[in-house]
Amino acid sequence: ATKKGEEEEAARIAGEAAAAALKAEKAKEEEAARKLEAELEEARQKVELATKIREEEAERQRLLAEAAKSQKAEAAKGRKAKLREDQTEKKCELKVKRLKELVADFPGSEVCRTLKELQAGDRSSVPLVVKVVSVLERPGEVPVIVICCDSSGDFFALSFYNAELQKLGQAVVPMKTLLSVSQASFRQVTVSGPGGKKLSYSSVAVANPADAVILSGGSAGSTGSSLALATGRSMVYSTGAENRSAENE
Structure with missing residues (x-):
């Protein structure tokens, strides 16, 4: 009876040890899974951040291109306006000059x-x-x-x-x-x-x-x-x- 009791105790202790080992292994696997999930989340966030940075840079480049195009158009418009103004001024000068010539020989x-x-x-x-x-x-x-x-x-x-x-x-x-x-x-x-x-x-x-x-x-x-x-x-x-x-x- 004593021997049987010892065997049962040994079996119980072995079972508890096996259960503890299994529990520890499971905890280890869960920790590894959490770590992997955290790493995946970090990687996902990095990808999202990189994508956002690329999109923001693309938008910035687009805005810069539009601004440059607008400035170029405004500059061209300004040059055309200045040219028209110069031409108008020259025409006015010619008209005034021509008018002066027309009335130059009138009597008193x-x-x-x-x-x-x-x-x-x-x-x-x-x-x-x-x-x-x-x-x-x-x-x-x-x-x-x-x-x-x-x-x-x-x-x-x-x-x-x-x-x-x-x-x-x-x-x-x-x-x-x-x-x-x-x-x-x-x-x-x-x-x-x-x-x-x-x-x-x-x-x-x-x-x-x-x-x-x-x-x-x-x-x-x-x-x-x-x-x-x-x-x-x-x-x-x-x-x-x-x-x-x-x-x-």
Whole structure:
């Protein structure tokens, strides 16, 4: 009985030792699993961090590229604007220079009436002196219209009745001919432009071509002649010409 008890005790102790060993092995395996899981989590976090860094760097590079592109576009836009500004400034300078040339050979103001004075009715005894800028090509239409400027640089339409376009065009030289006009009538003409927009311009009607005399810059032999003589027409004065409808213009 004693021997049997000893064997049973030894078996119990061996079983407990085996269970303890198994438990220790299991604990060791669980620890290894936790360690492996921790390592995997750390690796996953590192991968996520690396991915995030790459994405952020890619976004930064994209933003830098867009900023550079935008700056380049703005610089190009600025250069174009500066070029347009320079061109506009040069054009304005040319226009101012050209205008100065146009009015350079006008006679003194004491014998030279301006468009504004004509409009206001001032100095009626002084003729309106104008420089011919261009003759509008309107074959067969009345009146014949000549674009002019006065000594102040104001531009307007000079409308001739009882005159022929071809012969008047032969008598004057654009940008050179100076005319002295008496008995002129001022009016503001309003016409309908694109989209029904109202446009207006200053017009001076000359019913009798003999009232316009070439002071200088006309065609050969025409200086000192009236446009009635220069156009070679027998003058027919129309008292209603000054009041004709602006629709003909």
